[in-house]
Amino acid sequence: MLTFNKRSLLRWGGFACLASAAALVGCGKKEEPAKPAAQAAPAAAPKAEPFKAAWVYVGPVGDAGWTYAHDVGRKAVEAEFGDKVKTTFVEKVPEGADAERVIRDLAAQGNKIIFATSFGFMEQMVKVASEFPDVRFEHATGYKTAPNLRIYDAKFYEDAYLAGVVAGSVTKTNTLGFVASFPIPEVLRNINAFTLGAQSVNPKVKTKVVWVSSWFDPPKESEAAQSMINGGADVLLQNTDSSAVLQTAEKNGKFAFGWDSDMSTVAPKAHLASCVVIWDGYYKKAVKEAMDGSWKTERTVWGVKEGQNALAKIADFVPEAAKKKVDEVKAGMKAGTFEVFTGPIHGTDGKEMLAKGVMADQGWKDKVDFYVKGVEGKIPSGK
């Protein structure tokens, strides 16, 4: 007898769930032979197994920003090595215990090199790396290493400096705005570089900063951008991963930049340029080294010189003088003669942080914990 009450629904619902779970598991086994239930890859292979590489992303591939750029790099690896490499990725992995499970899973599935693309995956990478000595782990923007764990990064601050040069030339109110995520050295470097770049063409420039405590929260980024525009800023930069700031700038008739990827189509009137990062070269190198055995623990920080960072799609309406200066600075970066953080650099209280003529070394840059003169406000404490 078919009755529509809670008990019968629960019964049929339970059957349906069990049936579909069984079907999914069965289908899963057929369609994804790359996911063996057992631990190691099969020992006796008839021909060369493709080298397996995996990527762990903190955001969605469709964010058209940070994660998207990494995925473009992954696809470049696929294109370069063809059949010899098999890549997989897991997106939207939260930074925390879930990440550990995902990384361990990927290692257990036979991936021989795993890239984790966010600072917050650091502890999990360290832990899993100690359990899988045969697998190579690469952590982006981190600082902990191990015999089978190494770190890589990009010189985002070079992009931020170039953007600053453009911003300083374009601003009419001499007030810039920066939508920032978390007060870690990387972000503070970007804020400082942006300000220094702007001050190099326009010494009167000031930078406002608003912290949104997230890498990716479009409504909040919009609100933060709007509040800085209300406060007089007319050129904005962000180190958060969405195009919300650009769109807010366009809505208000102000200017902004793309970050992490080319956002020129999102807001044609407001887009001055995009600070892009191109991971293709590094990923190809890393996979090649892992395959031919020359992989070793080191720290690789590439920038404009190696083609990893660039200021792309500079808008036509940017003044010629600004474009020329950008080219000059770029040439200096490529030649290795120009360093963004060259003294004299002073903090907001006037204290000298870098002596005149001194080029900051990696150690100094890693420990940036201050605002340069011209940035308004106080750095929030903690992460």
Added chain:
Amino acid sequence: MNEIALLIAATLASGTPLAIAGMGLLLNEKAGVLNLGAEGMMLVAAIAGFAAAFTTGSDTLAFLAGAAAGGLLAAAFGALVIWLNTNQYATGLAVSLFGYGFSAFVGVEFVGKKLAERSAFEVPLLADIPLLGPALFKQHPMVYLAIGLMFALIWFLYRSRAGLVLRAIGESPESAHALGYKVRWIRLGAVIAGGALCGVAGAFLSVVYAPLWVEGLVAGRGWIALALTTFATWRPVRVLLGAYLFGGVTMLQFALQGAGVDVSSQLLAMLPYLATIVVLALISRNPAWIRINMPASLGKSFHPGT
């Protein structure tokens, strides 16, 4: 002074989705159904509205699509809690989680897409008034609709027979049932209407406020609207004011950060929640007042047979 006008303008825009969702939830709760699925309904409506706006270019269709999506999910929620008498809290939570995942799944192709540009809105003559103009009269029509909605809700709940019946059902469904009213159908109607309003709020977020779609766009505003309704002791005016208070303090804390004020940004980020809770709790601290205003059967399931 201009900054204050801009802050007021930003407050109105920021508080509107909370106000609309809050009033939808008010409708639900006056009928006695606690709808914890608000976040899920706002999310599915946000993607439905964005998809509609992206494919057709029409804002009106987008809001209708959002209302329909919110209403559909609410209908499913209503069927579960009203006819099958599932626990309202658990079902609401499940609906929220479902809404989050479903909207993310459906919205995958829409991430990173851009809507057609729309012209700035302003009320023809009033927008030119020196300070009040930019503060109050350069808003999207939905902002004014939210205020109108509040008045409509007050009239409906307290001045119309239908509203009286609804409130009666919320206070004592057994008595209403004894009087011959179809308690379950009326409750379902309230749930769907409330869900549709949450849907309109969700569509507003994705189509007007931050015109793009990403997973989790609503970022907890559904939960805030729920809290608002409770802290405002189920009075429409207070829901609206609470929403504006929350939105206003949010924009204020960003403005303070931008102005370089020497307070930690984490403390400033807490301000909207603190301010809203403190203010609403203060104005509603009379326990008798709370007893009078809280629908007596809120959260309890109703069996017509008993």
